[in-house]
Amino acid sequence: MKKLPIAIFALFALHLLPASPAGAQDFSEGSQAKSWGLRGEEPARFEAKVVDILCELTGNCPANCGDGRRQLGLLRSDGVLVLPTKNGQPIFTGAATDLAPFCGQDVEVDGLMVGEDIPAKLYQVQLIRPAGEGEWQKTNRWTTVWNAENPEAAKAEGPWFRKDPRILSQIEDNGYFGLGKEADEAFIKEWQ
Numbered sequence: 494m495k496k497l498p499i500a501i502f503a504l505f506a507l508h509l510l511p512a513s514p515a516g517a518q519d520f521s522e523g524s525q526a527k528s529w530g531l532r533g534e535e536p537a538r539f540e541a542k543v544v545d546i547l548c549e550l551t552g553n554c555p556a557n558c559g560d561g562r563r564q565l566g567l568l569r570s571d572g573v574l575v576l577p578t579k580n581g582q583p584i585f586t587g588a589a590t591d592l593a594p595f596c597g598q599d600v601e602v603d604g605l606m607v608g609e610d611i612p613a614k615l616y617q618v619q620l621i622r623p624a625g626e627g628e629w630q631k632t633n634r635w636t637t638v639w640n641a642e643n644p645e646a647a648k649a650e651g652p653w654f655r656k657d658p659r660i661l662s663q664i665e666d667n668g669y670f671g672l673g674k675e676a677d678e679a680f681i682k683e684w685q
Contacts, residue, residue, distance in 0.1 A: 534606065582632075586636075600622065
């Protein structure tokens with residue numbers, strides 16, 4: 494429960510960021526991002542430092558950006574903290590796995606800023622490389638990393654989220670709705 498105030502503060506602070514990292518500046522120049530046909534999407538290619546979001550907002554800064562247990566962000570040189578909520582895969586996973594190898598480093602990213610009716614646009618990073626050098630890397634590491642971390646679950650049939658040990662543990666402890674097994678049973682009984 495002690496982590497809750499930090500998480501709430503961090504989410505509140507994200508809403509204080511500028512509504513669009515693209516703002517007055519056009520970040521579409523040179524972008525190779527592929528359109529997903531999403532509402533309000535804008536190609537955006539820029540340089541930034543990969544940072545631990547909670548560290549930036551609260552000063553709670555574990556080593557190595559939290560070793561994969563924290564959400565990572567992109568801090569541009571103009572002070573804008575961009576929230577990359579998605580990688581380049583269509584399975585709707587976050588971008589932290591692809592950003593983690595670059596913790597604390599300056600990178601160049603290419604992707605899509607998305608959203609029109611939300612306080613801050615979200616970023617879907619599709620490509621990443623060290624700032625100003627090297628080949629672009631696609632942001633598609635999530636499945637490979639998940640399979641390596643969960644070899645037994647990876648062998649089972651079905652989508653990852655139906656067999657992820659972390660998700661199954663949460664369901665076991667708290668039920669499908671997070672309200673406990675009794676609430677699940679009451680709901681199921683009512684709708685049968």
